[in-house]
Amino acid sequence: MAALVPTVRVQMERFDLGAEADKLSAGRTDVGAVATFTGICRGDENGQAITALTLEHYPGMVEEEIVRHAQEAATRWPLLGLTVIHRYGRIVPGEQIMMVATASSHRQAAFEAAEFLMDFLKTRAPFWKQVESSTGTDWVDAKQIDDAAAERWRYPYEERERS
Amino acid sequence: MAALVPTVRVQMERFDLGAEADKLSAGRTDVGAVATFTGICRGDENGQAITALTLEHYPGMVEEEIVRHAQEAATRWPLLGLTVIHRYGRIVPGEQIMMVATASSHRQAAFEAAEFLMDFLKTRAPFWKQVESSTGTDWVDAKQIDDAAAERWRYPYEERERS
Amino acid sequence: MSVTLRYFAWVRERIGIPEETVDLPAEIATVGQLVGWLAQRGEEYAYAFENPAVIRAAIDRAHVTPATAVTGAREIAFFPPMTGG
Amino acid sequence: MSVTLRYFAWVRERIGIPEETVDLPAEIATVGQLVGWLAQRGEEYAYAFENPAVIRAAIDRAHVTPATAVTGAREIAFFPPMTGG
Numbered sequence: 001m002a003a004l005v006p007t008v009r010v011q012m013e014r015f016d017l018g019a020e021a022d023k024l025s026a027g028r029t030d031v032g033a034v035a036t037f038t039g040i041c042r043g044d045e046n047g048q049a050i051t052a053l054t055l056e057h058y059p060g061m062v063e064e065e066i067v068r069h070a071q072e073a074a075t076r077w078p079l080l081g082l083t084v085i086h087r088y089g090r091i092v093p094g095e096q097i098m099m100v101a102t103a104s105s106h107r108q109a110a111f112e113a114a115e116f117l118m119d120f121l122k123t124r125a126p127f128w129k130q131v132e133s134s135t136g137t138d139w140v141d142a143k144q145i146d147d148a149a150a151e152r153w154r155y156p157y158e159e160r161e162r163s
Numbered sequence: 164m165a166a167l168v169p170t171v172r173v174q175m176e177r178f179d180l181g182a183e184a185d186k187l188s189a190g191r192t193d194v195g196a197v198a199t200f201t202g203i204c205r206g207d208e209n210g211q212a213i214t215a216l217t218l219e220h221y222p223g224m225v226e227e228e229i230v231r232h233a234q235e236a237a238t239r240w241p242l243l244g245l246t247v248i249h250r251y252g253r254i255v256p257g258e259q260i261m262m263v264a265t266a267s268s269h270r271q272a273a274f275e276a277a278e279f280l281m282d283f284l285k286t287r288a289p290f291w292k293q294v295e296s297s298t299g300t301d302w303v304d305a306k307q308i309d310d311a312a313a314e315r316w317r318y319p320y321e322e323r324e325r326s
Numbered sequence: 327m328s329v330t331l332r333y334f335a336w337v338r339e340r341i342g343i344p345e346e347t348v349d350l351p352a353e354i355a356t357v358g359q360l361v362g363w364l365a366q367r368g369e370e371y372a373y374a375f376e377n378p379a380v381i382r383a384a385i386d387r388a389h390v391t392p393a394t395a396v397t398g399a400r401e402i403a404f405f406p407p408m409t410g411g
Numbered sequence: 412m413s414v415t416l417r418y419f420a421w422v423r424e425r426i427g428i429p430e431e432t433v434d435l436p437a438e439i440a441t442v443g444q445l446v447g448w449l450a451q452r453g454e455e456y457a458y459a460f461e462n463p464a465v466i467r468a469a470i471d472r473a474h475v476t477p478a479t480a481v482t483g484a485r486e487i488a489f490f491p492p493m494t495g496g
Contacts, residue, residue, distance in 0.1 A: 018181015029206030043192030127495025142492030290410025305407030
């Protein structure tokens with residue numbers, strides 16, 4: 001699977017889920033399964049109404065980190081295609097935030113790889129959400145449930161140490 | 164979740180994954196996660212090249228069976244929307260066969276419900292695939308791996324007996 | 327009792343017809359007994375039902391098991407294991 | 412050693428600047444020691460690093476731990492736990 005070249009984009013603009021999913025199987029007959037996930041801005045955060053979300057990111061690192069996990073996914077599952085698009089900037093409730101799409105011959109690989117990428121995007125990709133509400137702005141706290149979700153994939157996958 | 168009205172369609176025509184996924188969050192701000200799965204006709208079945216797939220179905224029962232599992236999914240996970248579209252008739256390699264889309268506030272429910280529906284569509288929805296190849300036509304055998312996948316959801320969910 | 331029988335996939339191909347209406351003898355109480363009775367109706371039926379263990383059935387569009395009673399059924403369908411999705 | 416420091420999210424807000432270039436004293440060997448040194452540079456730094464346990468760090472765009480050596484780093488970033496996806 002070394003040949004897999006993931007599509008990774010970090011952008012302010014909206015994306016087209018259907019078009020991105022279609023690209024993963026267009027012109028080929030080995031893809032039998034495409035799984036996608038779209039994250040959407042809700043109108044509440046921890047039970048409080050919000051008016052918008054602003055996503056800050058670490059340019060350069062965020063792309064590298066996503067590509068690293070995309071490549072990790074490709075060594076774990078027989079993937080035939082993989083797309084991650086994550087927006088940054090101000091996003092209002094109801095708008096899309098990010099998407100993942102995975103293609104494989106069979107459904108289990110596509111589903112598992114999509115879940116794996118989501119768990120790592122939540123906990124390892126350098127994005128930070130700030131919410132706007134009637135009481136001002138506030139940084140969203142990281143959720144322990146997301147760390148726990150990411151842990152389940154962590155066999156020998158260690159914190160990357162710089163030597 | 165009794166209020167959830169699943170969208171279930173069994174049709175010959177192609178579907179638009181992106182449009183169907185968008186509908187699940189359009190005009191509302193409680194959906195934070197949409198998971199989708201698209202099944203696509205591959206150019207091989209059990210290692211043999213095929214030229215087409217023909218899907219036979221049991222009209223009436225197939226819709227009832229899908230709705231039944233959609234409702235079952237809605238009792239298990241806090242779903243905000245659910246769409247299943249399955250095609251029948253002749254489909255050539257590279258073409259879409261079916262899709263599932265699930266909407267929820269959070270990603271885990273969306274992913275799990277989509278996988279649950281896929282496992283049940285594979286083993287309980289009355290569809291049968293016939294493949295065309297250079298050697299003629301052949302009915303696809305049910306896969307034990309699909310039965311095993313469906314089993315994992317089967318807690319008190321028993322074979323529905325008619326009294 | 328008059329009942330509509332429907333056949334799908336290779337069960338249909340082997341029997342040669344997609345559906346038929348039959349009068350069930352009173353002694354047939356269960357789906358399993360019905361399969362046994364059908365298998366004796368001729369060569370094509372014997373072929374379709376040669377391995378009853380792989381035959382799936384539905385009564386009035388709901389999955390049933392061989393032990394399910396046929397009483398009151400309007401439509402009984404027979405087919406191989408499903409392969410959709 | 413001259414190194415670029417970058418701050419994100421509330422670490423950036425508390426310190427008041429997104430990045431700066433500093434000369435690191437030779438005795439600072441690890442990321443953890445660098446956090447301790449930064450915390451003493453003024454009120455805003457003390458506030459940003461008041462709870463070192465929640466601070467995440469990256470060297471040259473790769474996640475690191477407090478024990479990681481800073482030797483040779485060109486860019487070191489500090490930020491809260493990530494909340495993307």
